[in-house]
Amino acid sequence: MMSIEVMHWLRNEIAKLVDRKLEEIDIHKPFSSYGLDSSKTMILSGELSAVLNIPVSPTIFWDFPSLYELSQYLEGNTEAQKLNLEPAASLEKPDRREPIAIVGIGCRFPNASGSAEFWELLLQGGDAVSQYPDYREQLGEMKVERQGGYLDQIDGFDYPFFHVSYREAIRMDPQQRLLLEVAWDALMDAGISPDSWANTKSGVFIGISNSDYGRRELETSEDLHIHSVVGSALCIAANRLSYFLGLQGPSMAIDTACSSSLVAVHQACCSIWTGESQQAIAGGVNVILSNTVTSSLSKAGMLAANDRCKTFDTLADGYVRGEGCGIIVLKPLSKALGDGDEVYAVIPGSAVNQDGRSNGITAPNQASQEMLLELAYENAGIRPHQIGYIEAHGTGTYLGDPIEVKALGKVLSQDKVIDDIVYLGSVKSNIGHLESAAGIAGLIKCALIMKHGIVPANLHFQEWNPEIPQESFPFVVPTQSVKLRSGNDVYAGVSSFGFGGTNAHIVLGRPTHRLPGESESSPFLFALSASRRDGLSVLAQQYVDRLKHTSQTDLHAICSTLLKGRKHHEHRLAIAATSKETLLEALEEYTSAIDSNLPYKGYGHVLSKLPGVVYYFPEHDTRNGNVSEEMTNGDVIYQQSYFVVSQLFLQMASESVHGLGEWRxxxxxxxxxxxxRSWGVRPLSCLGEGVGELTAMVVEGQLSLPVAIERLVRGNYNSTMRAETKIARGDVVLCLSSAPVWFPRKDESMLICNCSDELGKLQLQGQLFMKGLIVPEWSDRKKQSHMLPGYPWNHHSCWKPLGKNESESNGITCFC
Known part of the structure; x- marks a missing residue:
């Protein structure tokens, strides 16, 4: 048939299908403008196949979205084919940019809180889709009729932790609350103390496109407040993070529907590449609190009949909605390596584009998807054959999946080595389609794949969708966990498409090689903290569970992370240990003591006003006699100072007094x-007896060191009484350097400073840490921060039911 004949035939058939007059069918308008949906195109493609005697895929109506374009293509018009099928060449190849490291992950997805639980869910092939939670109806929310990927305890929020009043908390969109807690978890996972990012050019980029809670608050509440306006604004989702953390880089909410969070990551990377941001927080969030959208999607036939995303499968018939929040922490790779960060994966390049004029504003465009992939790989400086895994958009629709896979197949088949396999997967088969958070969920899954080298099974896949010409593509959909292709030149890609046509693709590379951890033969200081004492015990128990179920652990690196990469709160636990076994024993002793409401020596509570420090130098040292004392203490400053004193004394004194213990x-x-002093401890005052009086005078600046040693040589010092009037209520007395002959009053505390070895030094640092006086620095140690237990949130129920004010809301508390 000639193009004119095809055009007339199609025009007539379309008019019949959509019940329109023939003259109403404009050959230049998109098919979608006539109501030609996926079911009608299936019928039409079958009939067209019979007329032309060649197979015609239903997706052709999306590739060539008007009668004129389709008829030109079917006749073999090469210009039309070139226009619609070949990706446009980039005008100028960009300069290679430094890869960006993903150094931290925070997430709260259905049945998974934190990257460790999420990875376990994926490895176990977990299906997190379930009925709408009953408790939400008790909160006053309308029941959502369809199954989905739903979060537990959506009303919970630790508002005191974030310095938010209850009155404001109940008016905050739960998406804003989720972002605060999950962003904090991401920074903890990265081993970054949030205080270290304050007043820096750190950006925040958040994908968010809906606010069921905020909308109903503004439309139905009888006691509107400025908190209602701020709590429901989408921009505040990002701005509140920047405000709380004190960040001064770009801060923006991004709405491109289902691609929002992946576009947010792309924008964060671009901000770092241009120097606008030094580092960034990026991600997305989605919460479902209304049946309205779900009902509309269901009536439109967009949701799967069994509420499961059957991506790539012949039974694919739609998707299932889901909710959740995901955040990643981004740094330039050189900065991440310089900071000693552990890296999940690196981003060498990314791209975003738009479908343009397709078969309807919500219809995908294969040619645009191909251009997107080509641009992303060019920006990343890689060839398509280097891709070993694709985390597809993969919603599980009968026509959307083939369009996506055809675009992938055309691009990834370039320069393909015969034995190379590209695994395809979609996290939507596990947790549903998270809409504005869908892209970040896929990216987090992909980053975990790159870190562990394992591709989890893709659920609900049995047989290829017949519209996917998979036999000509190198694709495999794994139905059980498999190993990713080895080699540092193997990359992965993540796709996300907005229903308005905004497409995003991000390339991920393997993390850089880490040097082996330090020997665990030396002791270490394990330090935890929380804003509540019961939260600290929960955190301690989490570490007990982790240590018992983890065989390979670099405790030195973990301890370094806990000391350098955490914000330190009021309630503190410090344990100096020599092995995993001794640490476990101490942690279990602490949790048992707390359960029994008993005191524990390793626990401390830092007051809002830190105590003062008074040094007490006794007259005698019960451990005199070790001539090589300067070599037995593990602290360099101690060794150097001891050596200086010994050399001065030996030069000034005669041999007859060298053996006396006073100088030691x-x-x-x-x-x-x-x-x-090198640790940052500054005494308010010093007191001493005998030889200790000389030391006190030197430390207070009343005597120079040479003069004090001269007096020591001549025995010119008195056994004076200690000046207890120098000790104020609440002060900490540091006894240097042996057990005292007296003890302070009940309103004072005494620490014995006698660091004869590395373990003793760490014990003293732990005691000072628990008092809030120092935070030990292990600057030469690497961090191992990923997948450690998260912060023990103290969740209060913060919900404002329809038509009620805050006085009528609940205040339930639970730990999460």
Whole structure:
């Protein structure tokens, strides 16, 4: 048939299908403008196949979205084919940019809180889709009739932690609450103390496109407040994060519907590449609190009959809605390596484009998807054959999946090596379609794949959709966990498409090689903290469980992360240990003591007003006699200070007094004081007896070190009484450097500073940490921060039922 004949035939058939007059069918208008939906195109493609005697895929009506374009293509018009099928060549190849490292992940997805639980869900082939939670009806919410990927305890929020009043908290969109907690989890997972990012050019980019809670608050509440307006504004979802953390880089909410969160990641990377941001937080969130959208999608036939995303499968008939929140922390790779960060994966390049004029504003465009892939791989500086895994948009629709896979197949088949396999997957088969958070869910899954080298099974796949010409493509959909192709030149891609036509694709590379951890033969300081004492015990128990079920753990790196990469709260636990076994024993002893409401020596509570420190130098040291004392303490400053005193004394004194113990007492006390000064401890005052009086005078600046040693040589010092009037209520007395002959009053506390070895030094640092006086620095140690237990949130129920004010809301508390 000639193009004119095809055009007339199609025009007549379309008029019959949509019940329109022939003259109403304009050959230049998109098919969708006549109501030609997926079911009608299936019928039409079958009839067209019979007329032309060639197979015609229903997706052709999306590739060539008007009668004129389709008829030109079917006749073999090469210009039309070139126009619609060949990706446009980029005008200028971009300069290679430094890869961006994903150093932290925070997530709360259906049946999974945190990257460790999410990875376990994926490995186990977990299906997190379920009925709408009954408790939400008790909160006053309308029941959503369809199954979906829903979150537990959506009303829970630790508002005191974020310095938010209850009155404001109940008016905040739960999406804003989720973002605060999950972003904090992401920073903890990265081993980054949030305080270190304050007042820096750190960007926040959040994908968000809906606010069921905020909309109903503004439309139905009888006691509107400015908190209602702020709590429902989409821009505040990003701005509140920047405000709370004190960040001064770009801060923006991005709405491109289902591609929102992946576009947010792309924008975050671009901001870092241009220097606008030093580092960034990026991700997305989605919460479903209304049956309206679900009902509309269901009536439109867009939701799967059995509420499961059967991606790539012949039974694919729609998707299932889901909710959740995902956040990643991004840094330039060089900065991440310089900071000693653990890296999940790297982003060498990304791209975003638009479908343009397709078969309807919500219809996909294969040619645009091909251009997107080509541009992303060009920006990343890689060839398509290097891709080993694709986390597809993969909603599980009968025509959407083939269009996506055809675009992937055309691009990824370039330069393909025969044995190379590209695995395809979609996290939507596990947790549903998270809409504005869908892209970040797929990206987090992909980053975990790159980190572990394992591709989890894709659920609900049995037989290829017949519209996907898979035999000509190198694709495999894994039905059980498989190993990703080895090699540092193997990459992965993540796709996300907005229903308005905004497409995004991000390339991920393997993390950089990490040096092996340090030997665990030396002792280490394990430190935890929380804003509540019961939260600290929950956190301690989480570490007990983790240590019992983890065989390979670099405890030195973990301890370094806990000390350097955490914000330290009021309630603190510090344990100096020599092995995993001794640490476990101490942690279990602590949790048992807390359960029994008993005191524990390793626990401390930092007051809002830190105590003062008073040094007490005793007259005698019960451990005198070790000539090589300067070499037995593991602190360099201590060793150097002890050596200086010993050399000065030996030069000034005659051999007859070299064996006396007084100078060693003085040397130890002075060396301990210098060591404490290097840690940042500054005494309010010093007191001493005998030799200790000389040390006190030197530390307070009343005597120079040479003069004090000269007096020591001549025995010119008195056994004076200690000046207890220098000790105020609440002060901490540091006894340097042996057990005292007296003890302070009940309103004071005493710490014995006698660091004869590395373990003793760590024990003292732990005691000072629990008092809030120092945070030990292990600057030369690598971090191991990923997948450690998250912060023990103290969740209060913060919900404002329809038509009620805050006085009528509940205040339930639970830990999460």
């Amino acid at each position: 007492t003085f040397a130890k006390q002075f060396a301990h004081a210098e060591m404490l």
